[in-house]
Amino acid sequence: MRIGFTFNVKPGAAAPDVDDRYAEWEDEETIAGVEAALARAGEVIRLEASDDLPFRLREARPDIVFNIAEGLYGPNRESHVPAICEFWSMPYTGSDPLTLALCLDKGRTKEILSHHGIPTAPFTVVGGPEELDGFAAWPAIVKPLHEGSSMGITRSSYCRSRAEVRRAIESVVARYRQPALVEGYLGGREFTCAILGNGNDARALPIIEINFAALPPDAVPIYSYEAKWIWDRPEEPLDIFRCPAEVDAELAAAVERTSLDAYRVLRCRDWARIDLRCDARGVPHVLEVNPLPGIHPDPAMHSCLPKAARAAGLDYSEMILSVLRAGAARHGLVL
Numbered sequence: 485m486r487i488g489f490t491f492n493v494k495p496g497a498a499a500p501d502v503d504d505r506y507a508e509w510e511d512e513e514t515i516a517g518v519e520a521a522l523a524r525a526g527e528v529i530r531l532e533a534s535d536d537l538p539f540r541l542r543e544a545r546p547d548i549v550f551n552i553a554e555g556l557y558g559p560n561r562e563s564h565v566p567a568i569c570e571f572w573s574m575p576y577t578g579s580d581p582l583t584l585a586l587c588l589d590k591g592r593t594k595e596i597l598s599h600h601g602i603p604t605a606p607f608t609v610v611g612g613p614e615e616l617d618g619f620a621a622w623p624a625i626v627k628p629l630h631e632g633s634s635m636g637i638t639r640s641s642y643c644r645s646r647a648e649v650r651r652a653i654e655s656v657v658a659r660y661r662q663p664a665l666v667e668g669y670l671g672g673r674e675f676t677c678a679i680l681g682n683g684n685d686a687r688a689l690p691i692i693e694i695n696f697a698a699l700p701p702d703a704v705p706i707y708s709y710e711a712k713w714i715w716d717r718p719e720e721p722l723d724i725f726r727c728p729a730e731v732d733a734e735l736a737a738a739v740e741r742t743s744l745d746a747y748r749v750l751r752c753r754d755w756a757r758i759d760l761r762c763d764a765r766g767v768p769h770v771l772e773v774n775p776l777p778g779i780h781p782d783p784a785m786h787s788c789l790p791k792a793a794r795a796a797g798l799d800y801s802e803m804i805l806s807v808l809r810a811g812a813a814r815h816g817l818v819l
Contacts, residue, residue: 577811621668672762
C-alpha cells in the first residue's frame, strides 16, 4: 500500500513564547515518528502541506492519505487537505472537511452540542465588546473563536467582571482578527478523553486529568497557553497530567459517555480528543472537540492521545496504525 502522509512542520526558528502562529504544527520528531509507524503498513510518501500540495498529491496518487495537517490561514484551514483529497477522489484518514471546520469554530461546536443536549458552558460569540449584551456568567473565559492548542488562552482570559471581559475581547479581536468566544467559567475538575474508531467500535481510551496543582502558585487554574508551551519545558516538565485519572466509576462513565456523544454528533471519524470540565455539581461539560489531536511520540512530552494510548496498552506505532486501519476500513481498503 502507498500511503501519502500530509503534515505541517514547525519552522525551526519559531519560539512559542514569542510567536504562537505555528503552535498547532508538528515538530520533526513527531513527523518522523508517524512516518516510521506508517512504514510498517506500506510505502510512505511525505507530502508537506505547502502551496503546491494539490499538484504533488495528484501526481503521487497514494492509495490512502494519512492526514495531520493543520493549515495556517483562515477559519477553515484544518479542512484544506481533506477537501483536496475529496477533489482528487482519494481516501484519507480522519474527519471530513465539514467536521474539521465546525470543530475549529468553538461557537458552532457548542451550538451543536447544546442542540443535542450535551452539556457545555453558557456562552456567546462577539465581534467586539459592544456585542456582549446581557451575558453575565461571571467569572468567564474569553478565547479566540478559531484557534487551537490553547492559542490566545492566557491568565488574562480568566475574567471576574464585565470590565475584564470587555478588555479581553478587545485583546482577542485585535491580535487574532476574529471573533471572541465568551463562556462561563467552570470551577470543577478538568479532563481530556481520547477516542479511537468509528460507529459502535468507537472507544474511549483511559481518561486524563489536568493537575492544576502543578502550575505556579499565582497561576489561574486553566490549561492555558503559558501552561502548555512556556511553563512546561522538556528541561523542566510540569507534572500536569494524571493518567489514568483517579475518578470513581460514575464520573468515569459520565466523562466517557459525554465524550462519545460529542464525537458522534459532530461526526468525528477515526480519532479525536475531547476536552471537558466539570461544573460545581461534578457534571462534565465539553470545552472543545479536537479531531486533529496532538500526537508527539516522546513519552516525556505531554501529548495526551499517545499518553492515553500507552495507558490502554497501545504503543505509538499501534496507535497510528489503528487510525490508518479505521480510515482504510471506511473506504473498503484492506491493509
